[in-house]
Amino acid sequence: DRLDAYDVVWTSPSGDASGSMPIGNGRLGANVWIDGAAGDLCCYLSRTDSFSEASRLLKLGRLRLHFEPNPFVDGQPFVQRLHLAAGTIRILAGNIDRAFELRLFVDSDSDVVHVTGASAMPIAVTAYGETWRRQDRLLTGDELASSWTMQQAPAGIEVRESADRTVLTGTDDDPYWGLYHRNDSSVVALSLRHQGLQDAKTATDPLLHRTFGMMLHGNGMVRGPSADYPVLQAPPARRFALQVAAPCVQDERELAWSGAATALLS
Numbered sequence: 001d002r003l004d005a006y007d008v009v010w011t012s013p014s015g016d017a018s019g020s021m022p023i024g025n026g027r028l029g030a031n032v033w034i035d036g037a038a039g040d041l042c043c044y045l046s047r048t049d050s051f052s053e054a055s056r057l058l059k060l061g062r063l064r065l066h067f068e069p070n071p072f073v074d075g076q077p078f079v080q081r082l083h084l085a086a087g088t089i090r091i092l093a094g095n096i097d098r099a100f101e102l103r104l105f106v107d108s109d110s111d112v113v114h115v116t117g118a119s120a121m122p123i124a125v126t127a128y129g130e131t132w133r134r135q136d137r138l139l140t141g142d143e144l145a146s147s148w149t150m151q152q153a154p155a156g157i158e159v160r161e162s163a164d165r166t167v168l169t170g171t172d173d174d175p176y177w178g179l180y181h182r183n184d185s186s187v188v189a190l191s192l193r194h195q196g197l198q199d200a201k202t203a204t205d206p207l208l209h210r211t212f213g214m215m216l217h218g219n220g221m222v223r224g225p226s227a228d229y230p231v232l233q234a235p236p237a238r239r240f241a242l243q244v245a246a247p248c249v250q251d252e253r254e255l256a257w258s259g260a261a262t263a264l265l266s
Helices: 141-145 187-194 255-265
Strands: 008-010 021-024 028-035 040-051 057-068 078-083 088-093 100-106 112-130 137-139 159-161 165-171 174-182 210-218 231-245 248-250
Touching: 021 078, 021 088, 021 100, 028 100, 028 112, 040 100, 040 112, 040 210, 040 248, 057 174, 057 210, 057 231, 112 174, 112 210, 137 141, 165 255, 174 231, 174 255, 210 255, 231 255, 248 255
Parallel strands: none
Antiparallel strands: 008 078, 021 028, 028 040, 040 057, 057 112, 078 088, 088 100, 100 112, 112 231, 137 159, 165 174, 174 210, 210 231, 210 248
């Protein structure tokens, strides 16, 4: 009970990610906020080991849940609580006849984010896995400097990051839809060559084939209308449950990541 006195409690939605509430398990983290105007739960997902081929620590992407009708109407009650003892974020909105509750937590023993909801009235849910890495990118300027091994890199050094990819398994009525980043190359070899150390015996490249991302699966959720990135939909109901697996693996086999993610959701 004494720990509850230190819970973080907000009484209004946030405008953007600068008003996000953090939660995690030490490896996998989420920055969570409510976009009240859109009626969305948003969170950036992150890992402590999600390093790109350019040795940059990347977000996994953004998870966004849209609700229809919007339960976060202006002027209605709203409470968002980081419950320290329970290790959950709990969000309450609406009056009695429109009461809406969300719970979000990161599993302490596995890399899975759980989101559950309960509503006094039927509500439709659409879950999106979103990325801004939609094409291969040449890093320059401040972006290049954000690579841990490319600080003050000489002119002529070119470092690229690849676009994110998707994988869809299961069926249209029970889909497992993933969004992931895979390092088919690595800046490590470039760094060694530039420093004249290409013949040195080294351990396994820590970046090559590193793969990370998020796999969405929801109880009763079906495939949404998207050809590019994950979209799951649940018809109007009073309850829903969504799971997001977010492992990181380093394996020559590209499908190893989706296998690990699906196993976490089984």
